[in-house]
Amino acid sequence: SQTIHQWPATLVQPVGSPLSLECTVEGTSNPNLYWYRQAAGRGLQLLFYSVGIGQISSEVPQNLSASRPQDRQFILSSKKLLLSDSGFYLCAWSVPGGEETQYFGPGTRLLVL
Amino acid sequence: QKEVEQDPGPLSVPEGAIVSLNCTYSNSAFQYFMWYRQYSRKGPELLMYTYSSGNKEDGRFTAQVDKSSKYISLFIRDSQPSDSATYLCAMSASGTSYDKVIFGPGTSLSVIP
Numbered sequence: 001s002q003t004i005h006q007w008p009a010t011l012v013q014p015v016g017s018p019l020s021l022e023c024t025v026e027g028t029s030n031p032n033l034y035w036y037r038q039a040a041g042r043g044l045q046l047l048f049y050s051v052g053i054g055q056i057s058s059e060v061p062q063n064l065s066a067s068r069p070q071d072r073q074f075i076l077s078s079k080k081l082l083l084s085d086s087g088f089y090l091c092a093w094s095v096p097g098g099e100e101t102q103y104f105g106p107g108t109r110l111l112v113l
Numbered sequence: 114q115k116e117v118e119q120d121p122g123p124l125s126v127p128e129g130a131i132v133s134l135n136c137t138y139s140n141s142a143f144q145y146f147m148w149y150r151q152y153s154r155k156g157p158e159l160l161m162y163t164y165s166s167g168n169k170e171d172g173r174f175t176a177q178v179d180k181s182s183k184y185i186s187l188f189i190r191d192s193q194p195s196d197s198a199t200y201l202c203a204m205s206a207s208g209t210s211y212d213k214v215i216f217g218p219g220t221s222l223s224v225i226p
Contacts, residue, residue, distance in 0.1 A: 006156075043117075043218035044157075044201070059213075090156050101147060102203075102214060104156035 002027035006091050006105035013112055019064075019078040021108050023091030026072065031093040033074040034102060035066055038088040050074060051096065086112045116140055119202055119217035128226050132189040136202035136217045139183065143204040143215075146178050148187045151199045151219065160200075161187065192224045 003026045013019060025031050035047040046059045048066035056066050063082060067075045074091055088109050092102040119136045126132055134148075144165055149157035161176040163169045163185075169176045175188040185204070189196055199219040 044216040046213060088154075092156075101159050101162050103159065104149075107154070107156045109154065 002093070002103065004091060004093055004103060004105040006089075006108055008108060009106065010109045011111070013081050013110065015083055015112055016080050019076070019081050019085070019110070021076040021089055021091075021110075023074040023076075023105055024072055025074075025093045028072070028093065028095070030071060030096060032096050033068065034092040034094070035074065035076050036090040036092065038090060038107075040087075044090065047076070081112045083112050086110055116215050117202065117204060117217040119220055121218055121220060123221040123223060125223045125225060126192055128192060128194060128224055130192050130224075132192050132196070132222060132224075134187040134189075134200050134202075134220050134222070136185050136204075137183055138185075138204060138215075140204075140206065140215075141180070141183065142206040143180075143183075144207070145205045146176070146185050147203040147214075148174075148176055149201040149203060149216075150196075151201060153198075157201055194224050194226050197223045 005024045007022055033050045036044040037047055038044050048056055048058055050056050050068045053068050053071055064078050088107050090107045091105040094102045117136055117138045146163045148161040150160050151157040163176050163178050166178045166180045173190045177186040199221045201219045202217040203214050205214045
């Protein structure tokens with residue numbers, strides 16, 4: 001069966017500090033991968049998606065970036081965090097060419113102070 | 114007009130009640146419809162997936178799609194305290210993961226014992 005991991009679960013960072021959130025998927029090959037941000041009381045905002053190693057599409061302009069160094073690894077980064085980067089970050093995967101269903105990780109709660 | 118709208122609630126019902134959760138959408142190209150359940154501080158988990166119009170039943174859950182009205186519903190029968198969560202509707206236009214999935218903001222549900 002497939003499993004998706006995210007870490008850390010919770011992170012408190014000062015403004016201006018760098019960020020690295022990691023997501024890995026087990027039990028599947030060549031998944032589509034996604035990073036979402038969920039602000040309190042709001043819907044899911046798609047940040048990045050990837051259909052393969054090194055292939056990243058950005059949905060919104062921001063000070064965040066994403067990388068996919070390995071087939072089942074997806075990393076969300078920032079060089080300098082802003083207060084507005086606080087939120088709940090979710091990684092998800094889906095089967096390429098399959099149903100539209102996306103499967104989510106447990107999430108990382110980020111608080112920028 | 115937002116692409117997907119959902120009453121944020123909170124919705125509070127007594128245990129055993131029938132719950133109706135709804136979403137409306139504006140894009141007539143949407144064909145794939147999903148419902149996710151999200152417990153507090155957790156990632157969303159897929160509950161139901163339907164294609165085009167019609168009903169789909171899974172245990173106590175029934176998903177209903179009315180494309181002519183651009184309206185989808187999730188019914189929960191014999192609601193339990195463990196159903197207390199936020200319910201997100203989601204939809205997309207095509208059957209490939211390249212097409213963006215649009216999520217509603219979610220409805221918060223509390224089932225009171």
